[in-house]
Amino acid sequence: MRSMFKTSAAAFAILASTMGAVSAEGLTGELKIFLDTSNPAPRATMERMIEQFQAKNPDLTVETTVIDREAYKTQIRNFLTANAPDVATWYAANRMRPYVEAGLFEDVSDLWAEPAIADNLASTKGAMTIDGKQWGVPYTYYQWGVYYRKDIFDELGLSEPTTWEEEKANCQKIIDAGKKCYTIGTKFLWTAGGWFDYLNMRTNGFDFHMDLLTGNASWQSDEVRKTFANWRELIDMGAFIDNHQTYSWQEALPFMVKGDAAAYLMGNFAVAPLRDAGLSDDQLDFYQFVEITPGVEKAEDAPTDTFHIPSNAQNKEAAREFLRFVASPDVQTEINNGKNLGQLPVNAQSSVDDDKFLVEGFEMLSSNSPGGVAQFFDRDAPAEMAKVAMEGLQEFMVKPDNLDKILARLDRARERIYK
Amino acid sequence: MTQASVAENRQSSWWHQNQQQITPWLFLAPGILFFLFYVIFPIFQSFNLSLYEWDGLGKAEYVGLYNYEELYWDEAFYTSLKNNVVWLVLYLLAIPAGLFIALFLNQTVTGIRLYKSLFFFPFVISQVVVGLVFTWFYDPTFGIINVLLGSVGLPPINVLGDENWVTVGIIVAGLWPQTAYCMILYLTGLNAVDPEQIEAGRLDGAKSWRMLWYIIVPQLRPATFIAFVVTIIGALRSFDLISVMTNGGPFGASRVLSFYMFEVALSEYGFRMGYGAAIAVVLFLIMLAFIAYFLWSMYKEERAR
Numbered sequence: 001m002r003s004m005f006k007t008s009a010a011a012f013a014i015l016a017s018t019m020g021a022v023s024a025e026g027l028t029g030e031l032k033i034f035l036d037t038s039n040p041a042p043r044a045t046m047e048r049m050i051e052q053f054q055a056k057n058p059d060l061t062v063e064t065t066v067i068d069r070e071a072y073k074t075q076i077r078n079f080l081t082a083n084a085p086d087v088a089t090w091y092a093a094n095r096m097r098p099y100v101e102a103g104l105f106e107d108v109s110d111l112w113a114e115p116a117i118a119d120n121l122a123s124t125k126g127a128m129t130i131d132g133k134q135w136g137v138p139y140t141y142y143q144w145g146v147y148y149r150k151d152i153f154d155e156l157g158l159s160e161p162t163t164w165e166e167e168k169a170n171c172q173k174i175i176d177a178g179k180k181c182y183t184i185g186t187k188f189l190w191t192a193g194g195w196f197d198y199l200n201m202r203t204n205g206f207d208f209h210m211d212l213l214t215g216n217a218s219w220q221s222d223e224v225r226k227t228f229a230n231w232r233e234l235i236d237m238g239a240f241i242d243n244h245q246t247y248s249w250q251e252a253l254p255f256m257v258k259g260d261a262a263a264y265l266m267g268n269f270a271v272a273p274l275r276d277a278g279l280s281d282d283q284l285d286f287y288q289f290v291e292i293t294p295g296v297e298k299a300e301d302a303p304t305d306t307f308h309i310p311s312n313a314q315n316k317e318a319a320r321e322f323l324r325f326v327a328s329p330d331v332q333t334e335i336n337n338g339k340n341l342g343q344l345p346v347n348a349q350s351s352v353d354d355d356k357f358l359v360e361g362f363e364m365l366s367s368n369s370p371g372g373v374a375q376f377f378d379r380d381a382p383a384e385m386a387k388v389a390m391e392g393l394q395e396f397m398v399k400p401d402n403l404d405k406i407l408a409r410l411d412r413a414r415e416r417i418y419k
Numbered sequence: 420m421t422q423a424s425v426a427e428n429r430q431s432s433w434w435h436q437n438q439q440q441i442t443p444w445l446f447l448a449p450g451i452l453f454f455l456f457y458v459i460f461p462i463f464q465s466f467n468l469s470l471y472e473w474d475g476l477g478k479a480e481y482v483g484l485y486n487y488e489e490l491y492w493d494e495a496f497y498t499s500l501k502n503n504v505v506w507l508v509l510y511l512l513a514i515p516a517g518l519f520i521a522l523f524l525n526q527t528v529t530g531i532r533l534y535k536s537l538f539f540f541p542f543v544i545s546q547v548v549v550g551l552v553f554t555w556f557y558d559p560t561f562g563i564i565n566v567l568l569g570s571v572g573l574p575p576i577n578v579l580g581d582e583n584w585v586t587v588g589i590i591v592a593g594l595w596p597q598t599a600y601c602m603i604l605y606l607t608g609l610n611a612v613d614p615e616q617i618e619a620g621r622l623d624g625a626k627s628w629r630m631l632w633y634i635i636v637p638q639l640r641p642a643t644f645i646a647f648v649v650t651i652i653g654a655l656r657s658f659d660l661i662s663v664m665t666n667g668g669p670f671g672a673s674r675v676l677s678f679y680m681f682e683v684a685l686s687e688y689g690f691r692m693g694y695g696a697a698i699a700v701v702l703f704l705i706m707l708a709f710i711a712y713f714l715w716s717m718y719k720e721e722r723a724r
Contacts, residue, residue, distance in 0.1 A: 073687045077475055098690060102476035187668055243559040245669040246580040378688070387688035395670035398580070409494070416489075 027060045027318040032085040034065050036072035041272075045340035053325050060318055080104040084312035086319040092127040092304040093375040094214075094382055096135055099308075105135045106309035111320060117327050120347045124304055127375055136308035137327045140336050142343040143361030144194060144301040144376075147270055148263035149256060150285040152179070160287040164202075164230070167290045171239050174262045181239040183261035185247030186397060189390035193377030194265055196393050197301050200227045202292035206299035206371035213381040215418030219389075219410040228407075230292060232400050245398055253277065265289070267303065271357050272342060286357050288364050299371030300364065303379060304346065388413040462703065469696035475684075479693070486697035495671050496698070499679040502586050503655065503705070506675060509590045510597060510654035514646045517601025518639075522631075524602070525609045535606070542599035550663030553592035554579065579665050582672030589660050589673060597653055601646040608642030609635075644716070651709050655702070676702045 037046045043066055054062045065085070067075060072089075079085065080099060090096055099105045111117050112125065112134040121138065128134045153159070153170075156177055161167040171181040186192045201209045204223040211217040212224065234240065241255050250273065255261040257277040264270060274284055291298065307326050309319045325331060332345035337353040344352060344362055352362045365373065378386035392406040434441075469486055473479035490496045524535050541549065556563050559577040568575060578588035612635060620634040636643070658677045661667060667674040667682060674682070676698055682688075684695025 070687070074685060081476065098474060098476055102474070104476065187666060189668070243577045243580045246557075246559060246577060246665075383688040383690055387682075391668075391670045394668065398669060412492075 027057045027315075027321055029315045029318060030061045030063060031087065031315050031318045031322060032063050032065070032313075033322070034067060034072075034079065034085040034088040036067055036069045036089045038066055038068045038072075042341055045335050048340075049326070049331060049335050052331075053322060056325070057318070057321070080310050080312070084310035084314075086309065086313040086315045087322050088308050088310055090136065090306055090308050091375070091379050092124065092136070092138060092306050093379045095375070095379040096306070096308070097130060097382065100130045100135050104311050106311050106313065106316065106319075107133045108136060108309060108320070108323065109133045111137065111323060111327075114324075116324070120329065120349050121327060123348065123373070124346050127304055127373075128306065136306040137323045138304045138306045138346040139326050139332065140341050140343045141302045141304040141346055142268040143365055144198070144265070144267050144303075145289055145361070145364065146263050146265050146287050147256075147274070147357075148285055148287065149259060149279075149283055151283045152259060152262045153285075160285075161290050163290055163294075164292045168233065168237070171234065171237060175238055179259065180241045180255070180261040181234070181237075181263060183241050183252045183255040183264050184244045185249045185252030186244050186394045187246060187248050187251075189387075189394055190376075190378050191249050191252075191266075192393035192397055193386070193390045194267075194301065195231065195397075196227070197374060197377050198265065198289045199231050199292070200224070201299045201371065201374065202289060202296060203227045203230055204293070205296045206374065209299070209374065210372075210380065213377070213385070215382075215385070215414055219407045219414060224407065225403075228396065228403055231396070232403075235397060235400050240397065245394060267301075268343060268357055268361055281356060286360050288368060297371035298369055300369040300373055301376050302344075302365055302373045303376045382417060385413060385417045465696045465699050465703070468693055469700050471693045473692040474690040475692050476690075482693065486694050489694060490697055490701070495674065495679060496676075498671060499674045499676045499698075500701075502673065502675045503702075505586050506590060506593075506654040506657055507651065509587065510593065510650055510657075511647075513594050513597035513601050513650050514643065516594065516598040517603075517646065518605050518636075520598065520602045521605035521609060522635075525606060539599050539603055541596040542603070544596075546593075546596070546659040547663050549592055549596055550589075550660045553588070553595075554664050557588055579673075580669050582669055585665055585669065585673040589657075589664050592664065593653075593657060593660050597650060600649060600653075604642045604646045604649075605639060608639045612638045648713055652706075655706055655709075676705075 033050060035043070035046050037043050046066075047064065050062055050064050054060065076088065076090065076099070080088070081104065084104075090099070096105060112121075112128075117137065118125075124138045124141070125134065128136055128138065148160075152174070156173050158170045158173060161170050174181045184191050184195070197209070200212065203226050208217060208223055212219070217223070241252065241261050244252065249266070249270070252264070253270070253273055254277070256264050257274065257279060271284070275281075288298070288300075307323055309316055309323065313319055327347060329345075329347045329349035332347040333350040335341055336343050336345040336350070336358075338355040338358065342353070342355065342358065344358060344365070352358050374380055378390065381389065389410055392410050395402055396406055468479075470481060470483060471479040472482045472485070520538055524531065524538060557578040559565060559575060559580060564578065565575040576584065578584045616634055616638070617630070620630055625634060656677060657675055658681070661673055661675060661678050665673045667678055680695045680698040680702065683691045683698065689695065
């Protein structure tokens with residue numbers, strides 16, 4: 001009897017070890033994936049990518065749930081605690097901090113120790129790191145910068161500016177021609193955050209900007225005041241469209257399409273709707289945000305979208321395999337090309353689609369952003385601070401005279417939030 | 420056999436004796452249970468939560484009355500509170516407006532049913548649609564308001580982008596369906612107006628305004644009471660219109676307490692459950708004042724009968 005038990009135990013052990021070896025190849029069980037890519041094009045891309053993963057792992061049952069992008073931002077709190085999927089999309093940097101600190105995201109530092117990820121995704125490692133550990137993998141990012149109407153620039157005899165003086169001189173000419181320099185819609189606040197990111201990073205540099213957003217610098221400091229003074233120059237010129245506080249970023253697009261405004265400081269996702277509205281690539285072009293304080297190293301905003309494994313996931317082995325799959329160079333090349341997400345792959349081995357904006361953006365981020373790469377105002381700052389601050393930025397854009405009051409308010413909020 | 424039937428008799432007689440008292444409670448029981456669990460219990464839960472600092476994910480930390488102290492220093496809270504008062508006052512305009520439309524429609528001409536339903540229509544459509552339609556009216560570049568203002572030589576005004584006008588602008592949008600609601604209440608009320616009293620008033624020489632004020636309006640008291648209740652509650656619940664039309668902006672100028680509570684506790688950037696609960700408690704106390712008044716006046720009326 002005893003020997004029989006022993007042999008069967010041994011047999012099980014052998015079986016288990018061979019199964020272990022097999023499972024690296026063929027995963028089994030269920031893999032639940034939650035996505036926030038609810039817009040039609042990204043949704044199709046993601047579904048195709050998951051189909052490929054399914055084809056590679058026929059024994060695995062993959063179940064995908066797509067949730068509306070805005071609704072996802074509030075639902076994530078519920079499903080991470082109550083009914084966790086195995087893989088979920090989210091954003092890098094401070095945006096994931098609440099979930100990391102609550103222990104709801106799985107530590108995936110082991111994946112980042114593998115050379116395939118460690119070597120090729122090094123550029124975003126910082127954005128994925130909290131407390132010295134990594135909490136997810138990135139699948140895409142995109143550049144921010146000034147998208148402008150090349151035909152209007154040509155008509156007025158303007159060229160792409162590189163310095164603040166040139167930027168303002170260009171703008172003055174555009175205003176003299178009866179147009180506005182920049183379109184913007186600040187109803188949902190974050191677009192103003194983009195302007196502040198760039199103005200502050202160019203005026204005071206990346207490090208100061210990060211100090212400010214992480215609560216280590218004062219909003220009432222001279223540096224911040226200098227940034228706002230620069231911003232005010234544009235506001236006083238009448239550079240921005242009127243009534244921007246009533247528009248969303250999409251509602252601000254027609255001003256540029258109709259030619260009432262010449263440029264838009266935006267993420268690369270603005271290109272698709274501008275093209276859909278009828279602007280050709282001859283009419284539309286891109287330049288990097290200009291230098292303001294000479295000698296300050298240029299830094300860029302490049303928000304990174306990510307995949308995470310919730311701590312309460314059931315099938316973490318399959319989830320890890322999925323993260324490896326998503327981080328691999330071929331997949332990243334494929335999902336980010338012009339036909340799919342139309343953004344930049346994070347993997348250094350991936351190739352960038354030959355879309356002119358992607359090429360330019362990739363070049364800018366890889367060779368012309370020595371200062372560093374920021375995520376975005378509301379991803380680098382904690383959520384509460386971002387909300388209060390962006391409201392202040394919007395108020396400043398409408399009522400620049402309220403600056404002192406706004407800055408005092410932000411400093412009070414800073415003392416409360418970062419304590 | 421006989422003993423058993425005696426016992427049965429006793430049992431049924433107890434039931435028989437108390438049937439009258441117990442039956443209503445039995446029928447009410449499911450409702451009471453749900454009300455206790457979904458309404459009363461959460462009220463105490465919010466009171467409790469407002470004493471904690473909690474991000475909805477991690478551990479809740481007891482902070483006593485700190486959240487209320489924060490409220491005291493919070494400018495945004497006062498803006499919301501002020502807007503709530505503006506809503507309460509201006510929203511009541513729906514009652515006289517509804518009354519006058521009801522008087523106007525209370526006649527027999529061909530097609531009056533169609534007109535009545537057209538006036539009632541805004542109450543049927545969703546608040547979200549109402550909000551969108553008015554957002555287009557107010558649009559600073561192509562909205563009809565500015566086109567009209569321009570045609571009489573007035574400068575354009577960005578209603579939803581101006582912190583002084585925005586709340587009024589949203590309330591006007593809210594008045595549209597609310598007036599329709601009050602109108603329906605008054606239309607049914609007008610059916611019950613006693614024609615003999617009108618006749619008598621007429622013989623005594625009452626005309627137009629005096630007739631309305633001294634003879635018709637007093638008879639509409641029940642309708643006025645209900646209209647008052649639903650309008651006050653509607654004003655305090657104003658959320659969807661704000662969310663659709665301005666999202667609380669520009670720079671928080673159109674927030675009311677309910678919206679602010681949602682923003683700090685549940686929105687994209689909100690992680691302050693305790694603070695949100697504190698706002699909810701304040702809102703509850705305001706509502707409680709009105710509810711107490713309504714209950715008291717209802718009670719008084721019952722006694723008077």
